[in-house]
Amino acid sequence: MSKFTKKRGKASPEVSTASLPDIIFMLLFFFMVVTVMRSSDKLVDVIVPEATELTKLEKKSLVNQIYIGKPMEQYRDIYGSAPRIQLNDKISDEDDIPIFLEKHKIKVPENQRSKITSSLRVDGEVTMGIVQDVKTALRKANQLKVNYSTRPKAN
């Protein structure tokens, strides 16, 4: 018996746990940085075109997103294959845009409302007809700051 206990007492194969908090914090920070908050699921396929003259959109809270593209494969039975507009997580028409803008507006402090930008994420294959309808709706709703979302052109 004594043979056993002695052996255990001497060898101490414990891994130090002192650094575990650091590792956990590191992981936490890493995921905090990397995760992009996606508020809505995409229902339409969007591959934005390329361009060179880009501006960054700074404040995420001042941006509302409008997606235009063909409904994704799995939703084509419901929505058809013609390009549609997606607001939040619903397929919509241009008539829904004023309400969508208003809903976003009330979340923004009053003194910053003039800085609200609409980010149009439009698929490159879509024809201008539907884009024009959206632009007209935005103009009518007095939402004049618009950003055509594009990818930087690889040289």
Place this chain on the structure above:
Amino acid sequence: MLKRKKNNRVKNEVNAGSMADIAFLLLIFFLVTTTIDIDKGITVKLPPWSNEEVDPTKLNKRNVFSVLVNADDQLLVRGEIAQVEELRERAKEFIVNPENREDLAEKPTKAIISLKNDRGTSYGTYIQVYNELKAAYNELWTERLNKMPGYSEAVFNKDLPLDVRRAVRAEIPFVLSEAEPTNFGEE
């Protein structure tokens, strides 16, 4: 017996003191290298909605740089068929008019770019055309900026002081009017 002695001597404990440093190093590495998916794009200010259309015939023809894009994504620049690639140079020449030609803009402040497309034009082409026109102005702004004292190497961008940007843009204002699109080729 021999084995036991060996165990006694080797202390199998890893020095944990430097672990925190390694963790912080990694943290900083990831902080620096990962980029958050930033929204980028071409920012445009739409004209306010009004029912009356601006009549382009009232304008002096030499001051209007008309760009038409049809449903087959072909370009017509000032009445001639053109390619997207040459648009930038032509727009720049039109705005600055270095040789004082009769048919180009009187001066940059009077130049107007008129863009008209069809409802069947693809969005990709529209963005390409818009991008080229914007690029023409950006290049002109940079050229103008380089003539100002203290900015001979600078590039025109958002980081410049606002009054400098305003001064440059006042001399070469970006006026782009978009006409209501035609409807010949929408699917």
